[in-house]
Amino acid sequence: MTAGLDRHRRLDYETHREFHPEPPRHTVEEIVAMAEAVDLRGRGGAAFPFARKFSAVVAAARRKNAEVVVVVNGTEGEPASTKDKMLLLRKPHLIIDGALIAADALNAVEVVIGVAEGHMAQNSIIAAVEERKLDGYVRVVGLPERFVTGEGGSVVNGIMGREAVPRGRGGRTSDSGVRSLPTLLSNAETYSQLAILSQYGPDGYAEAGAPDEPGTVLLTIGGSAMRPAVVETPTGVPLATVLDICGAVVGDGVLVGGYHGRWLTPVDAASVPVSRKSLADVGGVLGAGIIVPLGGETCPLGETVRVTSYLAAQSAGQCGPCRLGLPDVAYLLKDLSDGNGSIEAVRWAAVGTRGRGACSHPDGTSRFVLSALDTFKDDISQHLMNGTCGRPVYGLLPIPADDDSKLRLVVDWTRCQGHGLCAKLFPDRVNLDAHGYPVISDSPVSNSLLPQARKAIEMCPALALRIEEG
Template sequence: MTSTADDARPTAADTAPNAPRLLLGHGRALTEHVSAHGPLPALTGPEIIARTEQAGLTGRGGAAFPTGRKLAAVARGAGRKGTVVVANGCEGEPASAKDRTLILNAPHLVLDGVQLAARAVGARQAHLCVHEDEHDIRNTLTAALAERATALPAEAPITLTLVPHRYVASEESALVRALNGGPSLPAHTPPRPFERGVGGRPTLVDNVETLAHLALIARHGSAWFRARGTATAPGTTLVTIGGAVRNPGVYEIPLGITGADLLALAGGAGAPLQAMLCGGYFGSWLPADTFAGTEISAPGLAAAGSAIGAGVFVALPRTSCALAETAKIAAYLAGQSARQCGPCLHGLPALAKALRELAASGGTRPAHNLQALMPYIERRGACRHPDGATRLIASALRAFPEEVRAHADRKRCPAVHRAEQRDPHQGRRYGT
């Protein structure tokens, strides 16, 4: 007899309200993993989907799409050829370290999630994609797969697949395209992978953290999962906190805490803050005071005009030029583009150049060029890469109007003035 949707097995996370769920610190070995979490539950595919839907789990890779709905859509498409599961462990976001931390500390939880997702959608094949140059991750997963080969029957064989370490290579259609023998670049859509993906079969592409949560929900139930977080954003999530904080790193948090709570977890700000970059390089800037009162969840950040994305938060001190920092990210994104369409090939480099000129030399011309170029790039690309870059730049123009005006008028950057107030020997003007 299989478990019902809300059956719960006692776990270490139940006995300590703030204890981590994904990162229990129990070790990498399979025996330690099973001792901490128990064996894979004997749930059917429909039961796994029902439990995931009731839990309210959403994707932790950036889009925050309901995982149960995604599983159900792929399962419905299963025909004579079956389906495929692709676990995305390619952390393309440079400011993120959550997936890396999860894989290195709990590889079997990820692999459990892959097996259960395969059972849920009726997959006969599964791929776990990681960057080809992440040797420690490759070695950890290779060892974990070898352990399981002798101890656990494989319901769907898991192939470790290596992907180039490029920003766009971890996009879901880029993974599918590579697995189909093409380049690791985003594909024109539709169809989406859940409709026709690897080998033309319905394909589930999910982030490794999402799958690790699924492995716990299958064991402990939807009520257990919803005991943390909020009604609209249940559960915990992994976040990477960096920049001007005292203790940067990866933290597991209950969704729904405030930005101020998040900063406190990282030891507080290491200097007075100007803003927080939320969601990573495809995210947006929020002024520090706005961020402090914002709920850390997909709906909470959306209400503030931002996004949780891949769970990245970078604190910007008041003495750093926000436009200069944004220009660095814009230049990186322009260099990482798929180069498959005009907005990526020509538009992003032009935007990055205008922003760099505004930050470095000032003047009305680069400020005008930024405003003029945006409409020709937004929503016109072959993939979502141009939209992510323009979203970041547009958020900088909104969040830092004082800096934009000062740079356009070739006046002293407010960040320089703030730095001078702390150290009178740091004064400078544009072009010097």
Template sequence: MYGAPIAWLGRPVLFAGLEQVERLDHRAHLVVHGRPPSMAADELADLAENVNLRGRGGAGFPFARKIRAVVKAAARRRTRPVVVVNGTEGEPSCLKDAALLLRTPHLVLDGALLAAEALGAEQVVLGVTRADTEQSLLKALTERRSTPLPVSVNRLPERFVSGEGSSLARGITSGIALPRGGNIRTSDSGVGGVPTLLSNAETYAQLAVAAGMGALPYREVGLPTEPGTVLLTLAGKQVVESPAGVPLADMLQMFGMDIGQGVLTGGYHGTWLSPDNARKALVSRESLRGLGGALGAGAILPLPDTTCPLGEVLRVTRWMADETAGQCGPCYLGLPALAKAVEEVVRGGGRAALDVVETRMREVTGRGACSHPDAASRFLASALEVFDDDLQMHSYQYGGCGRPVQDVLPMPEMESAGSIVVDWTLCEAHGLCTSVLPEVISLAPDGFPSAAVMPVPSQLLQQAARAVDRCPALALRIQ
């Protein structure tokens, strides 16, 4: 009911008050956190700068600069801005924002309303994709009875791309959650074309805490350069609030995990750390970046020794290819081609297959309407570096590393949209179907599909239709 289990190291700050209850209603929230003070826009920007508050959704952009950019754009255009809370969190390895919205939604609302009043905004919009977070926020707004300006909850399609900034703004405006491209900042033109202050749920929660505590008490926790606490999702199942600066290996050990073959930091748009670097790392944006990792959206995914690293990487690469918005070639065509090339490497394609992977990564980098192709390529490049020994075994040794793929890296659970059915009287074992739909159709040793009826997740329905169209023997149909 309240999402992933939560925990904290030291004294909880964002999770304060949750020691005894699972959710803070408005009355309990006021007892724990009080009411944040009213602040002018320049005061709010100064506070965010003083505590070095950065966006906690992935990019880590300084929040003070966002505030000042929106103020400047709104003044230039003589319009009132909009404040948007990004609670979409479309990546299956990230659960921290959902934990906030389900358990302490009023802290997020306080931060958003604090910013909106400081900026003279016309409205606050909370973008979500999950039914439970939508209901939690609607319940929280009912508990408040009234707000100083309009606040609405907008539910968008549960897709990875829905959380991209311009995609979220566009989805709120028109219902079409697709990246806009064109390098237009939402601080200049966001929801409804007006300047928009957009950041994720944790950023607004941190803002509310900093405003309530004041800068100096807030800075007593964490590192001098990165004060405060950080919300992390460990292994896609445990949300932990930690002071910045805690050794990463020690944290994993506290929760029964170890570094294993390496640690993915920052989620599926992040990068891998080798075991040696993971042992040196602190829970810190600067520390992780210095070792080749990324704090990103706070997802930390250790990979145990028992699973095949490249098999796990292939699963994620396929998923990122499926999450394309379908509106630019590097994403819609390039990422599936990249996933196919990685599959050839895993199957033992040797140097030629590796060359194709490197070519495909270059082809998608720097050419997309959003950062998704670049991030997918970065994720894969770091994996190939960290898992080089495994890469050599798969490339040049029959049978690869010999370990099974245990599906350690979390993937979304999707309901079936139907089944793809094989007509054995027509099938000629061309195998083209599995190149289009490898997540659903696998081939038996004889080259024919391994099953006659295969459920198709709703997210892959379009791919399934392409597989049907591609079959030269007309042996497939969707039922």
């Protein structure tokens, strides 16, 4: 997939064809057979078998006698991942090749590419579409760059001009997606993999990688890496080798699979190969190929608190587990970091969000938090004994910078009765004076703090708090 990038910053169409010839046309049966032969899986995080998804779209179209839409999910709302943006920015024609291979076999009425609005990758893929004179058949749609935008239902909603939030657990995109038509939706790397599979065939594709999981994967290596990069590696290569290439120190652990993934201990990270099965065997997950080693200088619990607060703020707010449960988890985890809480309370709150949400966001956040509790036991013990582990939080787990919020927390003094609950629920902006009444900080309430603010407002016994702009 990265062929040519050692010589070219971006491959235009002519240069792209030097490395990737015009793909042959394939029937539905041929694509299914090729994908099954190498067990091609989606690379957006869920690792769903591509052949099954493709077949489901075909079956739905025949059953409903309906046309088909092909959608490329290039939104990549996960802050720790840049692999899809790299492909969109530097090898956009490989993505288009894969999408057109699928669209031709399905006789699709259009191809839609969803990307993060305003990112350079959006301009790159638009230019590629124009270069190939595909305007009118291939459409590029900019979507808000938020964590939940990357969920399949969110992408479909955004393409349809609605708010880009998950549609809930009911219904499948393969049955009813864009314009209520059967829709083949996969991420940018998946379509690039399909293009490579078409180019080399199953036998050539399987020459790289492990026998049971052939091919290569794209990994985004960040965190403590001295040379952070998107790396293409054959499956089966030791994770330690990839980390060494990027100059990464493991330290307390390695996050695999992103913010809906799991933490690996240093021992497991030193021995596990890069593959879905190998990572699953040690309690990890390959997911979208995100690898974040922590190093030994930053506080792992503090890093987990930052990301959990971010995830709570990034929810769609459509159901109880997102609107109330995730802010609770973030608050209890912050309390634990301050040495005042308990592991059991955090665990109970995180477990309580699982399986009850309208989408997978609560489940993924719970998985991330529970994994941190198991992996960072020694660090948590230090916090409980001393209120800190003595290490600062360097922010090695990336989250978007807070926006220029103009929101302020305001207290209605005609209602306030001095219960003091707001200071407990929102310590970042509320303190108590000597008489137990709230002293509200004049600092703005950023997006990452909105869940805590809303929780304080909802739980105030006197209904004395509100959010105002300006």
